[in-house]
Amino acid sequence: MKRKEESYDVVVCGGGLAGLCAAVAAARLGARTCIIQDRPVFGGCSSSEIRVPVGGCGNYHVYARETGIIAELLIEERAKNHEPVDEGGWTNSVWDMVMYDLAMRTPNLTIHLNTAVQDVLLEGAEPGSFTPAEANTSRGYYFRPACSPSRRIEAVLARVANAELEVVIRGKHFIDCTGDSIVADRAGCEWRMGSEGKGEFNEIHAPEKPNCDTMGSTIHFKSKDIGRPAPYAAPDWAVRHDDARYFYDQGRYPYNVRCGYWWIEIGVPWHTIHDAEKIRYELTRHCLGVWDWLKNKDPRLKDKAKNYMLDWIGQVPGKRDSRRVAGLYLLNENDLQNKTTFPDEIAYAGWYVDLHTPGGLLAPTSEPVNADGGKADSKIMAKCYVGPYGIPLRSLISKDIDNLLFAGRNISVTHAALGSVRTMGTTSLMGQAAGTAAAIALRSGIPLAEVSKRRYGKSSRGSCATAPSCPASATRTRRTWPAAPA
Numbered sequence: 001m002k003r004k005e006e007s008y009d010v011v012v013c014g015g016g017l018a019g020l021c022a023a024v025a026a027a028r029l030g031a032r033t034c035i036i037q038d039r040p041v042f043g044g045c046s047s048s049e050i051r052v053p054v055g056g057c058g059n060y061h062v063y064a065r066e067t068g069i070i071a072e073l074l075i076e077e078r079a080k081n082h083e084p085v086d087e088g089g090w091t092n093s094v095w096d097m098v099m100y101d102l103a104m105r106t107p108n109l110t111i112h113l114n115t116a117v118q119d120v121l122l123e124g125a126e127p128g129s130f131t132p133a134e135a136n137t138s139r140g141y142y143f144r145p146a147c148s149p150s151r152r153i154e155a156v157l158a159r160v161a162n163a164e165l166e167v168v169i170r171g172k173h174f175i176d177c178t179g180d181s182i183v184a185d186r187a188g189c190e191w192r193m194g195s196e197g198k199g200e201f202n203e204i205h206a207p208e209k210p211n212c213d214t215m216g217s218t219i220h221f222k223s224k225d226i227g228r229p230a231p232y233a234a235p236d237w238a239v240r241h242d243d244a245r246y247f248y249d250q251g252r253y254p255y256n257v258r259c260g261y262w263w264i265e266i267g268v269p270w271h272t273i274h275d276a277e278k279i280r281y282e283l284t285r286h287c288l289g290v291w292d293w294l295k296n297k298d299p300r301l302k303d304k305a306k307n308y309m310l311d312w313i314g315q316v317p318g319k320r321d322s323r324r325v326a327g328l329y330l331l332n333e334n335d336l337q338n339k340t341t342f343p344d345e346i347a348y349a350g351w352y353v354d355l356h357t358p359g360g361l362l363a364p365t366s367e368p369v370n371a372d373g374g375k376a377d378s379k380i381m382a383k384c385y386v387g388p389y390g391i392p393l394r395s396l397i398s399k400d401i402d403n404l405l406f407a408g409r410n411i412s413v414t415h416a417a418l419g420s421v422r423t424m425g426t427t428s429l430m431g432q433a434a435g436t437a438a439a440i441a442l443r444s445g446i447p448l449a450e451v452s453k454r455r456y457g458k459s460s461r462g463s464c465a466t467a468p469s470c471p472a473s474a475t476r477t478r479r480t481w482p483a484a485p486a
């Protein structure tokens, strides 16, 4: 195993849309920035590996639209991509290349693809000396209290797939956009996973009692019309469906034969982080079972599906729900419903409170809104509408580690609020804000928490290269992990 070391102003971990927007924003403001992404392409759930279309406030509020870096990407995509806009349609390799091109064109930005962050080095703690505490369920959901022996991250340790190479990446500020929050977890930050009960914040969509349930993960499929019959025989290990009620009476509508579906989803009884491979296996056999139903049995669609062949099936499950890290402010559903105004508002959101039924395909029905017929004027849907509402910068700043931000589905929110904030138009805005905040903190020589207290206009332009470096990180002794075995 080889080892190399690098050093940056801002280190962004995770290259989903939140991470990419964070990295581009920080680099554009002059911060020497590095983005570390464990997959070969950027975009996370939106990439061609998973194919979730970008959504956000604009889907439910006709006058709203996410702008900034995400708008640049989406405009560029339409100029270059000729795939029709469809669920999983346009999120193809052309989209991957649009994101890659943006990263390549951004000065000050170093890219590490196929590189997974594995560990965190804390200032003042000997490498390998700190093992974060396990989560407990004393609150009813998974809860991991803060347990860090330090308030600053010095470096992350990342491993490049297929290269027998480890990279120690030092930074002044770190932004955790990994979805599962591996950086925050390894650094000993407080986090929650599962659902708060009504008793904690009295949220409309909170269950009576807290629980460890999470929304599930999904794989998509894509098919194509080959102009002649395309017979399909499912393997023996695929799930067998013979009952139309499972689809049509339980909110799992097969709405087209070209691609789908968000409801090919499985979570509990499995843990969305530790059982990810088991979930992928289960989703694969369910996905093929659904395709078998469409092709060979569905009375409404089998004729339509006759000339369609299965062209692609995802093998990287898209994840909706895991750890949410404790920030300086915990956004809850009441903030969404009441449209709380925050002085440090950095993004807005407005997808409905879209809480999927735990268990997904294994549950009696899909999510309540769709099990109810997906009607826009239903009572269930009316209760879920929110926004546009604001997200405060404090929900992106760690309360436990002074040089750590997060952006994406892992920000400081309750489970009910995650139901709305997690869409990628919104996470992109968060990412841009996190990168901007990190660059401002560096340039001004102030702590991240201080950025949320100040207001910044156009006059704050400048370069991090000429700014004083963050005082706390300037003159520490350099340490590193013990060398890995050759």
Ligand SMILES: Cc1cc2nc3c(=O)[nH]c(=O)nc-3n(C[C@H](O)[C@H](O)[C@H](O)COP(=O)(O)OP(=O)(O)OC[C@H]3O[C@@H](n4cnc5c(N)ncnc54)[C@H](O)[C@@H]3O)c2cc1C
Pocket (backbone or CB within 6 Å): 013, 014, 015, 016, 017, 018, 019, 036, 037, 038, 039, 042, 043, 044, 045, 046, 052, 053, 054, 055, 056, 115, 116, 117, 118, 177, 178, 179, 180, 182, 217, 218, 219, 261, 262, 317, 318, 319, 320, 407, 408, 409, 410, 422, 423, 424, 425, 427
């Ligand atoms: C099936 C499905 C349908 C959905 N429908 C919609 C929709 O219609 N519209 C919408 O906007 N949103 C939708 N969502 C929600 C949305 O896709 C997610 O909430 C969103 O992707 C979360 O963004 P993120 O950046 O936090 O995470 P991700 O998009 O998951 O990005 C995290 C990135 O970090 C990388 N990473 C993870 N661990 C490491 C590590 N150790 N080192 C380096 N990199 C790492 C991952 O490879 C990934 O690229 C859907 C989600 C699913 C699963």
